[in-house]
Amino acid sequence: MDWYPLFNSLRIAAISTVIIFFLGIFAAWYVGKLPRLVKGILDVVLTLPLVLPPTVVGYFLLRLLGPRRVLGMWFMEVFGLRLTMVWYAAVFASAVVAFPLMYRTARGAFEAFDKDLAHAARTLGRSNAWTFWRVTLPCCKQGILAGTVLAFARALGEYGATAMIAGYTPGRTATISTTVYQLWRTGDDAGAMTWVLVNLAISAVVLLSINMLEKKGPSRARPASREVT
């Protein structure tokens, strides 16, 4: 059996998760501090890929990166790289579609974060960077990890936009989800079933790890008390 789709899917999901991780945290942090109106608008724009059909996202990506579009032509000229119908084209699709999951979860975590902790660090003379890396981020760890895992799962399962921008070429752009569709379409029910089971196993692991993260719960200081010594 050819395991290329598994390898390709994991590779695409991993790369897009890394991208989403940093972009999502940055966007969540930055948007949370903006004035209400701008925040509302940006929030809609950044969450849109979550509710749009993936084919619509794929359409936009093709309009942007296609070989006869400005960005696509520029990349071809300067780097000699195609941005569509290659395996890494699926990274764009997965990253865009899974980004809102990271962004929203991280933003929720930042919003629930007790701002007084950051204020305390700053009155103690600690730099804003120290405060962010040593206090804010560790306190929001659970939410950010959950967002990362969700984004990874979504990126792994991406089908619609991927099919449009990367297509299905066995051994080159095939991912688990596109392979399942292709095998089923060509009547290879057993082959499709294998990939369905692989996908089920990965999804189960992902969901289990989220559950475990949630059970640990956010670590927060509780001022209430029982005894004094």
Added chain:
Amino acid sequence: MALRVDIRKRLGSFSLDVAFTARDGEVTGLLGASGCGKSLTLKCVAGIERPDEGRIELDGRVLFDSAAHIDLPPQKRQVGYLFQSYALFPNMTVEQNIAAGVRDRSARAQTTARLIRALWLEGHEKKYPRQLSGGQQQRAALARILANAPRALLLDEPFSALDSYLKWQVELELMDLLDQFPGPVAFVTHSRDEVRRLCQQVCVLDQGRSQPMQPVEELFEAPRTLSACLLSGCKNISRARPLPGGRVEALDWGVELEVSVPLPERLSHVGIRAHFLRPVDGPGPNRLPCTVERVVDEMFSTVVMMTTPGGCQGFSRLRMELDKAAWAALDDPKELWVELPSDELMFLTGS
């Protein structure tokens, strides 16, 4: 040397206008009901919130001056802020929390160890904040602040997160510590009892506006404004207007009062503490007939709630606190005459 604050800030429909001076070695209370801007004031001093205009000065160093466009970041203000919920970093141990407050890297281990001893935190170094009791959390937060060698301390309702039976102990500990602190201390609270026990000076805040500072004894013995009087715990207050001949009419109680002190210029209310009311046997100056509404037995005294001839809206009731024996001797009357001794009357201006 002192902390001088004179700031104004608008937040929606709320406006803050606060001026006070906290002197070295003194605890200055900012007393007010919740939502009056006490915490906001401290946050402005610490540099967490930015006032619209005004000036904040510590030891002659300008922390904020809207006219001169000076606005030091919190990192440079050298002000220790004890947050209401202590704001210990939950991801760090007690030791790491305290070390986070030490600016001088070379002295970090030494300073941390010294403060752990000084604040009775030995044995808790490796614990996380959530594993500590409320009192221990407060001490850890104080240790962290002191590690930072602040020039002034800001305490935001330091006892509100504690169970009431712990408060006493923690309060005593804090008192010891504040005695040793050389710089100015600003102490925010809604509790007049805490002000009385911990502070030397007090500044009453009423709906975002500060009133002139006064020594704590004065707030309790001779409050000058209605809000100060209410905050000092006075239960009997009536609207009042001056009458010719140096007398005062208490409108809600329906009685004319003789006055033994000069009246304030904009007299609006008159008050008297419950334990100064005296049951008497008949009419006379400063006396009024009352109807007993309810009698409440407290631990050491009897509280008698009475309605006055002034009617029964708002402040018109009177509350009298008597020795248990003194009330028992009266044989549970339904109607009685009460005297408001003129020496004990407090004449107040609005707000």
